[in-house]
Amino acid sequence: MTDSALRRSAEAPPADERRRLDAVRRYRVLGTPSDGAFDTVTSLAARIFDAPMASVAIVDADRVWFEAAHGLDGVTQISREPGGCASAFLHDAPCVVPDTLSDPRTAAHPLVRGGPGIRFYAAAPLTTARGECLGTVNVLDVRPREATEDQMAALADLASLVMNELEVRLSAARTIAAERSQRTTAERLARALQRALLPPTLPVVPGLDTAAAYHPASVDEVGGDFYDLFPLDDGRWAFFIGDVCGKGAEAAALTSLTRYTLRAAAIYDPDPCTAxxxxxxxxxxxxxxxAPRYCTAVFGVLQPAPGGAFAVSLAGGGHPPALALRADGTAELVSTTGGQLIGLLPRPHFVQATTRLLPGEALLLYTDGLTEARTSDGAMLGEDGLARRLSAAAAQGADGLLDTVDKLLAELGTGVSDDTALLALSVPSHRTAPSAQENR
Structure with missing residues (x-):
């Protein structure tokens, strides 16, 4: 960023600054206690730069509030000093100061001249869809240094992730407020909060049909099942599905933290077991x-392969296996047996598995509300029972597959006692089915 651009940002017209401060108020983050979600971002930022300090900072009229801070123990806010960090907060692109003592914009700043003696500063802005800058994701070091293009690009990705989470929270708050204004029953509030915890739509994946559904066991209680599908920056796609412990508001908070953490972890390293x-x-x-906060989950990565196929690598932690539906009418459990609960054990073991989806084949991921449902004879449906019921459903595509599961849940009726989340990934059949010898 040029000196003139930085000076222009520091001298924003009063009307623009009022609009920016209005946006800060709109997102309701000033003074709120950290819930742990943004701590993951600061930890990742510090690791990516191999730096001791990082923060997610929101700029008010006269102070800088740290919504999350890594390596800045006990620091929750600082005064908004002229120049230096204060001016960097207000620009619209990532910036870096390799040596703060040698740069007139930062040399006099208290954090540079005094403790902790910052000598390096990098920041990526938190910019709303309307163009207002709320603050930044920052990386700080006590030694002068350079930043690579990859590090700055990763910092910008982390800032986008924080902004996406702020948008989700704002949307959730507005949804709940709107529901309250119309009807303040527990059922409507629960539905509004549940919707806010799940992706409103799935992204379009080239060469793949996708569908997802959520079936609550109770209309007036928020569950803890979750799913997501999102792109990685190398042409691959990541997905996950899981179930947190408990119900109600605590489960909702844990669901939000879990989804956000898995997305953030994928930026740093999308290896399924590492995530x-x-x-x-x-x-x-x-x-x-x-009380312990734990969950089960499957995290996977999709890699486009020759012939319209997809290579799938996934890892499980205490979660039911995925179900692969083959073009020949068979069903195959992609087992991650042995994967242990996440967040509960001292050193949990996670199990990784791979498979391949060819044209005309599908992968179904689900939570245990489906397989633990009771059939008419009182027995649990189970994984094998699910495989038998769906073995010929691959040709129906992702939407058709979920329609079949919907009918199955309706048939089980009162035998379904827990929430069920579903994520279907289907490769359209556009060529002759491969021979049995083709590797999966």
Missing amino acids: LANLDAVLKSEHQGD
Whole structure:
């Protein structure tokens, strides 16, 4: 960023600054206690830069509030000093100061001249869809240094992730407020909060049909099942599905933290087992003498392959296996047996598996509300029972597959006693089915 651009940002017209401060108020983050979600971002930022300090900072009229801070023990806010960090907060692109003492914009700043003696500063802005800058994700070091293009690009990705989470929270708050204004029953509030915890839509994946559904067991209680599907920056796609412990508001908070952490972990390292291990570490760090916060989950990565196929790598932590539906009418459980609960055990073991989806084949991921449902004879449906019921459903595509599951849940009726989340991934059949010898 040029000196003139930085000066222009520091001298924003009063009307623009009023609009920016209005946006800060709109997102309601000033002075709120950290819930752990953004701590993952600061930890990742510090690791990516190999730096001792990082923060997610929101800029008010006269102070800088740290919504999350890594390596800045006990610091929750600082005064908004002229120049230096204050001016960097207000620009619209990532910036870096390799040596703060040698740069007239930062040399006099208290954090540079005094403790902790910052000598390096990098920041990526938190910019709303309307163009207002709320603050930044920052990386700080006590030694002068350079930043690579990859590090700055990753910092910008983390800032986008924080902004997405703020948008989700704002949307959830507005949804709940709107529901309250119309009807303040527990059923409507629960539905509004549940919707806010799940992706409103799934992204379009080239060469793949996708569908998802959520079936609550109770209309007036928020469950803890979750799912997501999102792109990685190398042409691959990540997905996950899981179930947190408990119900109600505590489960909702844990669901939000879990989804956000898995997305953040995928930016740093999308390896399935590593993503679950990072989630395990975050859940344990959030447990401070209260009841344990744990979940089950499957995290996977889709890699486009020749012939329209997709290579699938996934890892499981205490979660039911995925169900692969083959073009020949068979069903195959993609087992991650042995994967342990996330966030509960001292050193949990996660199990990784791979498979291949060819044209005309599908993968179904689900939570245990489906397989633990009771059939008419009182027995649990189970994984094998589900496989038998769906073995010929691959040709129906993702939407058709979920329609079949919907009918199955309706048939089970009162035998369904827990929430069920579903995520279907289907490769359209556009060529002759491969021979039995083709590797999966």
